[in-house]
Amino acid sequence: MTDDASVVCHFSLRVSGELIQLNTAVPARPASVGELLPAIREISGELQRVAVNRVEREGKHVSCRAGCGACCRQIVPVSEPEARVLAQLVESLPPERRDRVKRRFRDALAALDAAGLLDHVRDFKGSVPPADRRTFALKYFAAGVPCPFLEDESCGIHPDRPISCREYLVTSPAAQCSDPAPGLVEMLPLTAKLSEVLYRFGDGEGRDPHRFLPLVIALEWAATDPGNPPTPFPGPQLLENFVRQMAA
Numbered sequence: 001m002t003d004d005a006s007v008v009c010h011f012s013l014r015v016s017g018e019l020i021q022l023n024t025a026v027p028a029r030p031a032s033v034g035e036l037l038p039a040i041r042e043i044s045g046e047l048q049r050v051a052v053n054r055v056e057r058e059g060k061h062v063s064c065r066a067g068c069g070a071c072c073r074q075i076v077p078v079s080e081p082e083a084r085v086l087a088q089l090v091e092s093l094p095p096e097r098r099d100r101v102k103r104r105f106r107d108a109l110a111a112l113d114a115a116g117l118l119d120h121v122r123d124f125k126g127s128v129p130p131a132d133r134r135t136f137a138l139k140y141f142a143a144g145v146p147c148p149f150l151e152d153e154s155c156g157i158h159p160d161r162p163i164s165c166r167e168y169l170v171t172s173p174a175a176q177c178s179d180p181a182p183g184l185v186e187m188l189p190l191t192a193k194l195s196e197v198l199y200r201f202g203d204g205e206g207r208d209p210h211r212f213l214p215l216v217i218a219l220e221w222a223a224t225d226p227g228n229p230p231t232p233f234p235g236p237q238l239l240e241n242f243v244r245q246m247a248a
């Protein structure tokens with residue numbers, strides 16, 4: 001077996017009464033949480049599909065469309081494994097595009113600095129208590145700083161976007177997303193928030209404290225991070241651990 005060998009895991013989940021079946025490839029060897037992200041994205045897609053079917057039966061529709069980047073000016077939490085993968089993705093882009101994306105990261109940090117928010121963004125967990133995060137998120141949105149991956153009001157990394165972005169789907173009119181104040185935006189209700197499972201899943205078991213950071217600091221954070229360590233768990237076991245955490 002080579003280091004690149006993968007195995008296909010077949011598993012079923014019951015979500016809101018619907019049985020979903022997934023076949024997803026994971027590394028056969030001990031894997032990092034970052035390497036599990038393709039499988040987690042597949043699960044996330046299925047949870048959303050079930051949720052969309054449910055609201056459509058109630059006569060509602062998801063109003064999110066390509067070209068509407070209103071929510072992409074919010075503070076976007078990403079897990080540490082996702083931040084590492086995003087930084088690797090940026091480094092792998094063709095030079096011209098890579099430089100453009102990196103410039104947008106720098107511009108976003110400069111705009112947040114000018115708005116007096118950057119210190120809190122850099123130390124989000126330390127300096128913004130959980131009870132104040134909603135208020136801070138509204139201030140962040142008011143600063144109007146686009147996500148560095150936003151291109152022509154669409155996500156420039158759509159297949160690789162973070163789980164929290166995948167989970168942000170709304171059934172209220174798109175125009176209301178220009179004001180994310182409580183009560184105006186109706187979110188698609190999901191059975192499980194995989195983003196929150198991921199925040200605690202850096203150890204591969206779900207015993208970590210919440211470890212996440214704002215996407216906008218992902219590149220500078222990853223530059224000082226020791227890397228993407230494998231967990232002790234082979235891919236299939238790691239996936240099983242994740243699904244158990246999700247079910248819990």
Ligand code: SF4
Pocket residue numbers: 071072073076147148149150151154155156157158161162165
């Ligand atoms: S990663 Fe993509 S979907 Fe998420 S906030 Fe940025 S542009 Fe929007």
